[in-house]
Structures are given as C-alpha cells and as structure tokens.
Amino acid sequence: MGERVFDVAIIGAGVSGANIAxxxxxxxLDVILLEGEEDISFGVSKANSGIVHGGFHHDxxxxxxxxxxxxxxxxxxxxxxxxxxxxxxxxxxxxxHPDDFGxxxxxxxxxxxxxxxGIEMCSRERMLELEPKLTPETVGGLYAxxxxxxxxxxxxxSLVESAIKNGLELRTNWRLESASREGASWRLCAxxxxxxxxxxxxxxxxxxxxxxxxxxxxEDFTIKGRKGQYWLLDRLTRSKPSRVVFPxxxxxxxxxxxVPTVEGTVLLGPTATELDDxxxxxxxRDELEYILRSARTLIPSISETDVIATFSGTRPVLGEDFMxxxxxxxxxxxxxxxxxxPGLTASPAIGEYVTGLLAQxxxxxxxxxxxxxxxxxxxxxxDLSFEELDQLIEINPAWGSIVCRCERVSEAEIVNAIRSGxxxxxxxxxxxxxxxxxxxxxxCGARILQLIMRETGLAAGEITKRGGNTTVIGGVV
Amino acid sequence: MMYGTFDVxxxxxxxxxxxxxLEMDRRGWRVAIIERESRLGGILLQCIHTxxxxxxxxxxxxxxxxxxxLSDRIPGSKITVFVGSTVIGFESMxxxxxxxxxxxxxxxxxxxxxxxxxxxxxxxxxxxxxNRGNVRIPGTRPAGIFTAGLAQRLVNIDGIMPGREVVIIxxxxxxxxxxxxxxxxGARVHAVVEILPRPSGLPRNVVQCLNDFGxxxxxxxxxxxxxxxxxxxxxxxxxxxxxxxxxxxxFELPCDTxxxxxxxxxxxxxxxxxGVQLNPATGGPRVDSQMMSSKSxxxxxxxxLHVHDLVDNVVEEARRTGAFVSFWLEGTRPSREIKVKAGxxxxxxxxxxxxxxxxxxxxxxxxxVKDGAQLEIRAGEIVVKRIMKNHVxxxxxxxxxxxxxELGALAHIDDATIEISIP
Ligand SMILES: Cc1cc2nc3c(=O)[nH]c(=O)nc-3n(C[C@H](O)[C@H](O)[C@H](O)COP(=O)(O)OP(=O)(O)OC[C@H]3O[C@@H](n4cnc5c(N)ncnc54)[C@H](O)[C@@H]3O)c2cc1C
Ligand SMILES: Cc1cc2nc3c(=O)[nH]c(=O)nc-3n(C[C@H](O)[C@H](O)[C@H](O)COP(=O)(O)OP(=O)(O)OC[C@H]3O[C@@H](n4cnc5c(N)ncnc54)[C@H](O)[C@@H]3O)c2cc1C
Numbered sequence: 001m002g003e004r005v006f007d008v009a010i011i012g013a014g015v016s017g018a019n020i021a022x023x024x025x026x027x028x029l030d031v032i033l034l035e036g037e038e039d040i041s042f043g044v045s046k047a048n049s050g051i052v053h054g055g056f057h058h059d060x061x062x063x064x065x066x067x068x069x070x071x072x073x074x075x076x077x078x079x080x081x082x083x084x085x086x087x088x089x090x091x092x093x094x095x096x097h098p099d100d101f102g103x104x105x106x107x108x109x110x111x112x113x114x115x116x117x118g119i120e121m122c123s124r125e126r127m128l129e130l131e132p133k134l135t136p137e138t139v140g141g142l143y144a145x146x147x148x149x150x151x152x153x154x155x156x157x158s159l160v161e162s163a164i165k166n167g168l169e170l171r172t173n174w175r176l177e178s179a180s181r182e183g184a185s186w187r188l189c190a191x192x193x194x195x196x197x198x199x200x201x202x203x204x205x206x207x208x209x210x211x212x213x214x215x216x217x218x219e220d221f222t223i224k225g226r227k228g229q230y231w232l233l234d235r236l237t238r239s240k241p242s243r244v245v246f247p248x249x250x251x252x253x254x255x256x257x258x259v260p261t262v263e264g265t266v267l268l269g270p271t272a273t274e275l276d277d278x279x280x281x282x283x284x285r286d287e288l289e290y291i292l293r294s295a296r297t298l299i300p301s302i303s304e305t306d307v308i309a310t311f312s313g314t315r316p317v318l319g320e321d322f323m324x325x326x327x328x329x330x331x332x333x334x335x336x337x338x339x340x341x342p343g344l345t346a347s348p349a350i351g352e353y354v355t356g357l358l359a360q361x362x363x364x365x366x367x368x369x370x371x372x373x374x375x376x377x378x379x380x381x382x383d384l385s386f387e388e389l390d391q392l393i394e395i396n397p398a399w400g401s402i403v404c405r406c407e408r409v410s411e412a413e414i415v416n417a418i419r420s421g422x423x424x425x426x427x428x429x430x431x432x433x434x435x436x437x438x439x440x441x442x443x444c445g446a447r448i449l450q451l452i453m454r455e456t457g458l459a460a461g462e463i464t465k466r467g468g469n470t471t472v473i474g475g476v477v
Numbered sequence: 478m479m480y481g482t483f484d485v486x487x488x489x490x491x492x493x494x495x496x497x498x499l500e501m502d503r504r505g506w507r508v509a510i511i512e513r514e515s516r517l518g519g520i521l522l523q524c525i526h527t528x529x530x531x532x533x534x535x536x537x538x539x540x541x542x543x544x545x546x547l548s549d550r551i552p553g554s555k556i557t558v559f560v561g562s563t564v565i566g567f568e569s570m571x572x573x574x575x576x577x578x579x580x581x582x583x584x585x586x587x588x589x590x591x592x593x594x595x596x597x598x599x600x601x602x603x604x605x606x607x608n609r610g611n612v613r614i615p616g617t618r619p620a621g622i623f624t625a626g627l628a629q630r631l632v633n634i635d636g637i638m639p640g641r642e643v644v645i646i647x648x649x650x651x652x653x654x655x656x657x658x659x660x661x662x663g664a665r666v667h668a669v670v671e672i673l674p675r676p677s678g679l680p681r682n683v684v685q686c687l688n689d690f691g692x693x694x695x696x697x698x699x700x701x702x703x704x705x706x707x708x709x710x711x712x713x714x715x716x717x718x719x720x721x722x723x724x725x726x727x728f729e730l731p732c733d734t735x736x737x738x739x740x741x742x743x744x745x746x747x748x749x750x751x752g753v754q755l756n757p758a759t760g761g762p763r764v765d766s767q768m769m770s771s772k773s774x775x776x777x778x779x780x781x782l783h784v785h786d787l788v789d790n791v792v793e794e795a796r797r798t799g800a801f802v803s804f805w806l807e808g809t810r811p812s813r814e815i816k817v818k819a820g821x822x823x824x825x826x827x828x829x830x831x832x833x834x835x836x837x838x839x840x841x842x843x844x845x846v847k848d849g850a851q852l853e854i855r856a857g858e859i860v861v862k863r864i865m866k867n868h869v870x871x872x873x874x875x876x877x878x879x880x881x882x883e884l885g886a887l888a889h890i891d892d893a894t895i896e897i898s899i900p
Contacts, residue, residue: 232610236749283615285701309610311618386566386583390478390590397587402513402563406746410585425620440608442624446631460637465620469707472620474640474734477632477662 005185006032006169008358009198011176011212013040015152015344016336017204018159019351024358025166026373028366032196033160033168034188036175036208038467039427041156043206045344046430047230047313049259049267050152051244053342054091054144056111056119057254064322067346067353069114074348075148082158083377084151085262091147092122092130093246094298095140100248104142107249111144118145131241133299147244149262152344153430161420162375166368171196172421173467176205179215186216186332200332200358207278207316209337218330221323223337225278225314228253228270229287231295234438235264237306245298254341256294258302263407263433268295268302275314283310308438315340324350326357334358378416380433382408403451404444406437414448418455426466428452449473479591483509483557485802486582486595488564488747491519492788493779493795494601495547500799501599502554506806509557509593511564511584517551518544519603520780521788523630526654528681532789543788562586569598569751569772579774597802600748600762600770600777601795604741604784606651609703612739614646616703619710625651625738632658640734644712645669646700650678650786650872652738657686659736668730670695670714675846677740677872679786701727709735741784751775758825759783765814766832767801768794776802783827783840786874790840797838811835815856815887820898822847824871831895833884840876843869843899854879854897856887861895869899 008024010017013035021033037043052072058065079086095104104121111119120143127141128134164170175191182197189195205212210223233239240260247255253272260266271287288310296302318338327333334357336350343350359365381389381399393400398412409432417431425441428434428448435441435448449472452463464470485501487494490512498508510517521529524540531537534546551558566583580598584591606624623631623639629651631637643664645652648671656666669687674697676683687694695714699722702713712735715727743761745753754771756763761782762770769776778798779791804810811832817839819826824842831837843850852864852875861883869875879895887893 236746279706281706282617282702282704285615288613288615304613305611307610307613308608310613310615381585386590386592387478389565389585393585393587393589400585400587400589401561402565402585405513405563408565439605440610442606442608442627445623445627446635446637449631449637450635460635470620471708473631474638474664477636477638 003197004030006030006196006198007363008200008202009034009186009188009196010202010204012043012204012206013156013160013170013172014043014045014204014206015041015156015347016206016339016350017202018156018163019347020202020204020336020354021163021168022159023351023355025163025168026368026371028368029363031168032198033163033170034174034176034190034196035170035172038173038424038464039422040160040170040172041153041430042426042466044313044316045156046153047311048152048344049257049270050149050261051091051259051345052086052148052150053345054111054119054147055114055116056107056142056144057249057342059110060114062321063324064342064346065114067322067349068342069116071346071349072146075150078348081373082162082375084154084158086148086150087262088146088148089243089260091144091244091246092127093142093248094127094134094138095248096135096137096297098139101140103248108142116144116146119143131243131245133239133241133301134245135298135300149244149259150344151262157431158375162373165375166371176212176215200334200361200363202334202336202354204336206339207314209316209335213335213337216327216330216333218327218333219335221318221337223278224317225275226317226340227273227275227280227312227314229283229291229312230267230269230310231288231291231307232309232311233266233268233302233306234308236438237266237303239299239302239306240266241299247294247298256291258295258299268292270313278314281312281314283312309440322346324353324357326361332361334361380413381410403447404432404434404437406439407433409434411451414451415455418452423452423456423458424464424466425472479589481509481591481593483507483593483595484806485597485599486511486580486593487599487601488567488582489519489601489603489781490517490558490560491601491603491779492521492544492547492791493603493781494519494599495551496792496795497599497601497778497799497802498556499547499550499554500796501802502556504800504803506803507555509559511559511562511582513561513563515561517548517558517560520626523626523633524654525633526658529788532787533792547792559584559586559591562591564747567598567747567751569753569775571773596806597774597776599798599802600775600781601779602744602747602781604743604780606737607740607742609737612737614700614703617705619703619705619708621705621709621733622703622735622737625649625655625736628736629655629658632662638662638664639736641665642667642731642733643736644730644732645736645738646712647671647737647739648676648678648683648694649738649740650682652736653678653682653686655736655738656692657690660690660692664734666690666692667732668693668695670698670700670712670730672699672717673697675870679872703735704729709733741780743781743784745781748777748781756825756829758819759827764828765830766811766828766837767805768798768828769801769805774805783825786872790874790876793838813888815884816894818894818896820896822899823897826897831879831884833888834881836878836880837884838876839879839897840874841897842874843871845899846870847899850899852877852897853900854883854895856890856893856895861887
C-alpha cells in the first residue's frame with residue numbers, strides 16, 4: 001500500500017485552522033491539521049479579547065465584515081453542539097461627550113447595514129440601566145444585544161476535539177519547514193524530520209502566514225504584528241460589568257475595553273502598537289498605565305488591587321482586510337492570512353468560506369453520513385452541585401481532590417487534560433483553568449508538575465511551560 | 478453525600494487551626510478540623526529552617542518540628558480530623574432561625590462530599606502569596622518565575638530546583654529564607670531587589686540569609702521589566718530617587734530564575750462567600766474582642782485574620798480564640814465592647830474592639846521605622862496608656878495587653894473609642 005495522501009493539510013491550529021478542520025470533518029475527506037507549537041491554540045488565538053463582535057465596527061465592503069456577521073450568528077449552534085463557554089451578554093459603546101454621538105451614529109448605521117440584530121442608540125438613562133457601573137459622565141451610547149463573549153482557547157480545543165472525533169488527524173510540535181511537489185501532491189516536511197503528503201493545502205499560519213506562503217513560492221506578502229496589552233482582574237472584583245464595554249473607537253483600534261470574560265474574570269485592554277519584531281510579547285509600564293486610565297474613564301471603580309496578571313496578544317495584520325483566497329500562483333493552496341480582529345468572531349464563517357474555496361478548486365465534498373457534530377460535555381468541578389460532585393467522586397475519587405483552589409479544578413480534570421495530550425503547564429492552564437486564578441499557580445503549580453510526571457513519565461526537568469525551551473525548572477536539589 | 482454534626486468546625490489545619498481546636502477540645506467541645514493537604518501542619522511543613530518556637534516552647538525548632546508539637550497532641554484528643562479534604566462551601570446562618578446549628582460547611586475528599594453542621598466555625602485558612610500580576614511587573618511571560626513560597630515547596634518537599642541563576646524580587650521573609658536555601662543548594666543568588674527603602678523581612682533574616690552569604694540587597698529599586706522569551710534572561714531594575722524612577726540609572730540583572738517575595742494576603746474567599754465582613758487594611762475578617770467576625774458564631778485566627786511574622790504569635794492567638802469560642806458556646810458574651818481604631822502611623826489594629834471587663838491582647842503594625850517610639854493609647858482626650866518601644870518597624874508585629882486597669886474606667890462611657898497611635 002502506498003503512503004497515505006491527505007486530501008487537505010491545514011497549516012496552523014488557531015481558531016481559523018480549527019474551524020476549517022471542523023467544517024471539513026463533516027465531509028468524506030482525509031484531513032490533517034499541522035501545528036508548530038507544542039499545543040493547539042498557542043498562537044494569536046490564545047491571547048485576545050474573546051469577544052463575539054456585534055457587527056457594527058466594520059464597513060460591509062470588507063470581507064472581514066461579512067464574515068464577522070455570518071460567523072457571529074453561527075456561535076449559538078456551535079456552542080450547543082460543542083459546549084465551550086459562550087454567552088451573548090451584549091455590547092455597549094459609551095459616549096462621554098455629545099460629540100461622540102457622531103461616531104456612534106455611524107457605527108449604528110453600519111450595524112444596521114450589516115444586519116446586526118437589535119442594535120440601538122441609547123440615552124444616558126438607558127445606558128446606566130444597562131450597566132450601572134458606568135461612569136456618571138456617560139451621556140449616551142450604543143447597544144448591540146447580539147454581541148457576546150467566548151473563551152477562545154476552549155473554543156479551539158472543542159472544535160479540534162470534535163473534528164478528531166470525526167476523523168481529523170492532528171500533529172502538534174509539527175512546524176512546516178519546507179514544501180515540494182511530489183506528483184499531484186505536496187510533500188510537507190517538518191523541523192522534526194517527519195513528513196506528510198497532501199493534495200491541497202490551507203495556509204492558516206497566523207503571524208507566520210507570510211513565511212508559509214513563501215515555502216510554497218506562492219504570493220509574496222508581509223504580515224505585520226500589532227500588539228495589544230491587557231490587564232486581567234480577579235473574578236472577585238467589584239468592577240465587573242455585565243456587558244462588554246467599548247469606548248468610542250479610533251481609526252486604528254477599537255480602543256481600551258472592559259470585558260467580562262465568560263469564566264467570570266475581567267479583561268482591560270487591548271492597546272494597539274505596531275511591532276518590528278512579531279515575537280515581542282512584552283508588556284510595558286506606559287501602556288499598562290494607559291490601559292488603567294482609559295478603562296477608568298468608562299468604569300471608575302476599577303482598582304489595581306484586583307489585578308492578577310498582565311499579558312499581550314499580537315494581531316496578524318495585512319492591510320485593512322482579511323486575505324482569504326485561492327492562491328493565484330499555486331494551484332491547490334488556499335491562503336487564510338491577515339486574520340486580525342474580528343477573526344475570532346468570523347472564524348466559524350471562515351471555516352465555511354474556505355470549504356467553499358476548496359470546492360471551487362475541485363475538492364469533492366461528500367457529506368459524511370455518520371458525522372457526529374455533538375461533543376460529550378466534560379464536567380468541571382466548579383460548575384457542579386455538591387450532589388453531582390459527590391456522584392462523580394464515587395466513580396472516580398480524583399474528583400474529590402481539588403488541585404487548583406482559586407478556580408476549583410479537580411485532579412480528575414487535570415489528569416483528563418494530560419491524557420488528552422496537553423502536557424505543558426500552559427496547555428493544562430488553557431484546558432482546565434488551573435493556574436488561571438488569583439494565585440496564578442502559586443499553590444497548585446507544584447501539584448500539577450507532580451501530576452504531569454506521574455501521567456507522562458516525564459522527568460521534572462523535561463516539563464515545559466509551553467514547549468520548546470520553556471523548561472520550567474532547573475534540575476533536582 | 479455524607480453528613481455530620483459538631484459543636485465547632487475548624488477550616489484549615491495549620492498552626493492556627495490545630496491550636497484553636499486543641500483548646501476547644503480541652504474545654505470539652507466536639508471539634509472537627511478540615512485540611513486540604515494530606516497531613517496537618519500547613520505552611521510550617523515546608524519551612525525546614527529553624528527559628529520557630531522560641532516563645533511557645535523556649536526552643537529553636539524547624540517548621541515541621543513545631544507542627545509536630547501540635548499534631549502529636551491530636552491523637553490523644555477527641556478532635557475529628559479530615560485531611561485531603563477541601564472546603565468548597567461555607568454558609569453561615571444567624572443562630573435560632575429555625576435551627577440551632579448556624580453553620581454549614583461542605584468539603585470534598587476522595588471519599589465524596591461531606592456536609593457538616595455546627596454552631597460555630599473557626600476560620601484558619603492561612604494566607605497566599607502575592608504574585609507578579611498583583612505587583613504589576615511588566616515584561617515578557619517566560620518560564621522561570623516562581624513565588625518564593627512555591628519555590629520553597631519545590632525545593633524542600635519535592636526536591637526540585639527552580640533554577641541556578643537566581644534573583645529575588647521583594648525582601649519578605651520567605652524571599653530572604655529562600656535566598657539562603659537556594660545558595661545552600663548550589664544556585665547563585667545574584668541579588669534581592671526591594672522597592673522600599675528598607676527590607677520587609679525580619680532583621681535577623683537579612684543578617685543570616687543575605688549578609689552571611691554576601692548576597693547584595695538593592696533597596697529603593699523597582700523591577701521595571703522581566704526579559705527573556707522562553708526562559709527568564711534578566712530583569713531590568715531602576716533606582717527610585719526622590720520618589721521618582723531614575724530611568725537613566727536603570728540596569729539589568731541577568732538570571733534564569735526569579736523568585737517573588739512581595740507579600741502575603743489572607744485567604745478569605747470562603748469567608749467572603751459566607752458574608753463575613755473584611756477589613757481592607759488586613760485583608761482578614763473584622764473581629765471583636767472575642768475574635769468573632771461580623772457573623773455570629775464565626776471566629777478567625779492566624780494568618781487568615783492578619784499576616785503574622787511568628788508562628789508563636791499565631792498559636793497564642795489561636796488558643797485564645799479557642800477559649801473565646803468556648804465562652805460563646807456557653808452563652809457568655811462581654812457585656813460591652815469598646816471600639817479600637819488605628820491612629821497616626823499605625824497600619825492596623827487587631828481586634829477591632831476590646832472587652833473592658835477582661836484582659837485583651839492587642840496586635841498592631843507600624844507604618845514607620847522609628848527608634849525610641851512610643852505607643853499612645855487614648856480615649857478621646859484621655860491618654861489611657863503609653864508603651865515605650867526601643868524600635869518599631871512595619872515588618873514586626875507589635876503585641877501588648879490592655880486590661881481592666883486601663884479600660885475599666887471607660888466601661889461606663891457611651892461610645893468610648895480607643896485610638897492607638899505612634900506620635
Ligand atoms: C489583542 C487582540 C485582541 C483581539 N480581540 C478579538 C476579539 O475580541 N474578537 C475577535 O473576533 N477577534 C479578536 N482578535 C483577533 C483574533 O484573535 C484573531 O483573528 C484569531 O485568533 C486569528 O486566528 P488564526 O487561527 O488565524 O491565527 P493563530 O491563532 O495565530 O493560529 C495560527 C497557528 O499557526 C501556527 N503556525 C505558524 N507557522 C506554522 C508553521 N510553519 N507550521 C505549523 N504551524 C504554524 C501557529 O503556531 C499558530 O498556532 C484579537 C486579536 C488580538 C491580537
Ligand atoms: C514561608 C514562610 C516562612 C515562615 N517563617 C517563619 C519563621 O521562621 N519563624 C516563625 O515563627 N514563623 C514563620 N512563618 C510564620 C508562621 O509559620 C505562619 O504564620 C503560621 O504557620 C501560619 O499558620 P496558619 O495556621 O495561620 O496558616 P497555614 O499554616 O497557612 O495553615 C492554613 C491551612 O489551611 C488549609 N486550608 C486553606 N484553605 C482550605 C480549604 N478551603 N479547605 C481545607 N483546608 C484549607 C491549608 O491547606 C493550610 O494547611 C513563616 C511563614 C511562611 C509562609
């Protein structure tokens with residue numbers, strides 16, 4: 001028997017690649033998802049605002065705007081099928097000066113033109129009713145009830161799990177380094193020496209989509225990085241709004257927001273800085289201070305004492321719009337590049353759209369008779385009633401051992417994450433939320449290291465924070 | 478689900494939990510201790526250095542030895558101990574509303590979920606360490622950043638070395654002790670960096686853990702950035718001069734490991750859930766002269782109440798709390814309470830009120846460093862007492878007594894308030 005030839009190889013397991021993979025998994029196809037990092041969702045998709053946008057920020061001329069509106073509408077069904085944390089909490093944009101009504105009016109018209117459901121302009125009173133924590137300086141605003149929030153990494157994990165259940169092959173720690181023609185197929189080679197044959201390729205490599213395009217001698221473009229910094233506030237903060245709070249946006253960014261996350265914490269940010277070095281993920285004092293000042297103009301009660309972490313994320317920017325198209329130079333290659341904001345919102349529609357492009361390229365789409373769109377719900381100790389937890393402990397005592405006290409994560413959940421292939425501290429964090437709360441791993445870090453060693457047989461010195469050279473400890477005493 | 482009933486349930490089996498439970502047991506009450514870890518002892522178990530017990534046992538013990546002195550007495554008592562058991566729910570109802578039992582504590586263990594009803598609860602959950610986010614140090618997020626307590630646990634309990642080229646941010650006691658511990662274990666400790674003009678830890682720890690090892694201490698220096706993509710590569714440090722960052726004098730300290738010793742916060746999420754009022758100055762519950770919180774029947778002691786430097790003080794406070802719980806269970810309440818407040822140069826006073834009819838132990842922390850200081854205790858215009866102190870500093874808790882001699886005269890003055898200051 002000859003070597004297996006995949007119908008489609010997707011480069012990059014961020015929210016774009018994951019949605020494409022899940023969509024393709026509903027057809028009779030052999031698909032492989034290739035990710036360079038140690039775990040999926042370790043790229044742009046792990047650090048963003050997690051907002052399902054309200055369809056009013058962008059002009060309908062742009063592809064990104066059409067995909068945003070379509071993608072946003074697809075979330076309810078996906079969340080029903082896959083069970084990732086998602087909530088349509090609504091979005092408000094706050095006017096602090098009568099002049100702001102000009103810009104807000106434009107957003108409102110844009111939202112109407114884009115077909116954003118239920119969008120309304122609001123009086124001061126209505127705004128303060130929608131969100132009592134807003135500054136008394138509020139003069140009015142905009143309300144998009146269909147906007148929402150999602151936990152982006154859990155979204156990616158569940159999409160990929162669902163696709164794997166339907167036949168997807170996943171390789172992590174598999175960085176594409178070279179590609180060459182082999183008959184009608186492509187021979188894809190990784191840094192590790194392993195290689196894969198595929199007939200069609202999707203380049204969904206986020207910040208590196210330009211480099212991947214070059215490996216195929218396809219379109220020559222440059223992805224620029226635009227960094228955004230954040231504060232993360234403890235779930236106990238008194239300043240948590242019940243809706244996403246936007247200022248009136250500027251030309252280059254949507255401004256500093258106050259975002260209630262689905263899991264109960266609060267994000268402040270992001271900023272927007274053009275980077276020379278796409279890998280520069282450092283937070284800076286000046287921008288962090290700016291964030292706090294800006295966020296306080298919206299919700300004055302925000303306090304530094306609630307801060308539990310700072311981080312940054314980098315938008316892959318290629319001009320104004322997404323670039324999603326069949327390569328004009330290389331048959332069989334689809335480019336999914338420049339997926340900046342609202343990429344997360346648009347991603348379900350990107351999956352659908354890219355499938356359409358592959359069909360145009362001649363890919364035969366035969367729906368799977370036995371496609372199973374539903375994912376079993378994995379329980380979480382923190383969401384269970386005492387009775388439910390008790391029943392789980394009876395089946396598996398590891399449910400009774402609470403490893404992460406801040407986010408109440410049991411040993412059973414951590415072991416499940418490790419057995420599902422998440423072997424790094426960050427992978428376990430994104431998968432289970434352990435180490436994500438107010439102590440940031442101060443208590444549970446040592447326990448989690450022990451569990452990884454027990455489950456994988458790795459030595460302590462081999463465990464990493466997020467793969468590569470991010471070794472956690474220096475050795476033994 | 479399993480169920481149980483006790484007179485008192487103690488949340489946390491560290492020094493405070495054990496000492497209060499032993500006292501209540503001695504007085505004949507049915508007591509349960511719930512402890513998350515697999516054995517009793519709390520934070521003491523990872524403190525293998527000596528320096529514990531000089532007051533309590535008149536001996537210099539290591540942390541585990543001190544913990545054993547308490548835990549060895551448990552088997553001879555009637556205390557019920559649940560280890561490997563994490564409290565996941567605590568509800569406090571006013572006594573008498575329908576039931577006698579006012580408190581419901583729920584915990585999870587490998588055996589299942591258990592619900593305990595009791596008349597009283599003692600909060601003894603200890604504290605947690607502040608982390609990088611809490612002190613808002615900018616920069617990258619590489620591997621190699623640990624809180625000092627986590628590092629202490631890794632080295633002393635798990636036999637794991639966090640790294641070899643170490644810088645410690647913050648000069649709290651745990652950081653100082655860990656500087657020495659890391660140096661002993663073959664790491665190079667390049668510096669301890671402290672934002673304040675003075676160390677936050679005890680002077681004896683500065684001498685024994687830094688000076689004796691030639692480890693430089695940078696006072697009045699802010700860590701302005703953490704650098705390194707995968708693993709920590711260095712930190713950028715900037716001196717503070719006249720209250721502002723002297724940016725031009727910033728420099729880098731290379732290292733592969735950072736330990737943070739930037740303060741402790743009482744762990745009061747469970748207390749908060751139960752509606753217990755907290756004091757923002759301590760992070761612990763507000764308590765009256767009987768160590769009882771704003772919720773009737775809910776008491777607190779040890780680091781969950783306010784952060785202590787010495788376990789000996791924790792044990793004394795816990796024993797006292799055990800006795801107060803016992804009085805309360807017997808129905809004895811002070812006939813009145815006199816409010817206490819922190820005055821000039823005092824960060825906080827604990828407890829928040831005093832019983833003029835008995836002897837009260839008072840703890841406080843100074844906001845300033847001062848030689849030849851005087852504590853002034855006044856009620857309005859009247860100076861009730863003056864206490865001379867050779868030296869006061871924020872890092873050292875001050876304790877003293879106020880009894881009927883000082884307070885008796887105030888018992889009949891309505892709204893009497895005591896203010897304690899360092900003039
Ligand atoms: C600060 C910020 C805030 C944002 N807020 C929002 C928001 O609120 N709402 C919203 O809708 N959108 C938001 N976005 C946009 C959204 O996060 C992105 O559009 C989206 O995550 C992009 O996903 P992706 O899959 O295209 O890229 P990525 O998630 O980066 O995935 C690409 C993957 O490709 C891998 N890869 C790269 N090169 C190779 C190779 N050679 N071989 C194998 N694998 C490779 C990478 O490791 C990576 O995992 C925000 C973005 C940022 C930065
Ligand atoms: C690192 C360090 C070094 C120190 N060095 C010295 C020294 O040299 N000399 C000295 O005298 N003192 C020292 N101290 C101070 C002294 O040891 C402590 O103040 C004292 O041990 C605290 O006792 P505690 O019982 O209040 O708290 P802890 O010992 O922290 O006990 C709290 C207990 O509660 C448990 N718990 C918390 N939440 C839950 C829950 N939800 N369910 C179940 N259980 C729970 C915890 O597991 C823990 O065992 C040091 C303290 C620290 C932190």
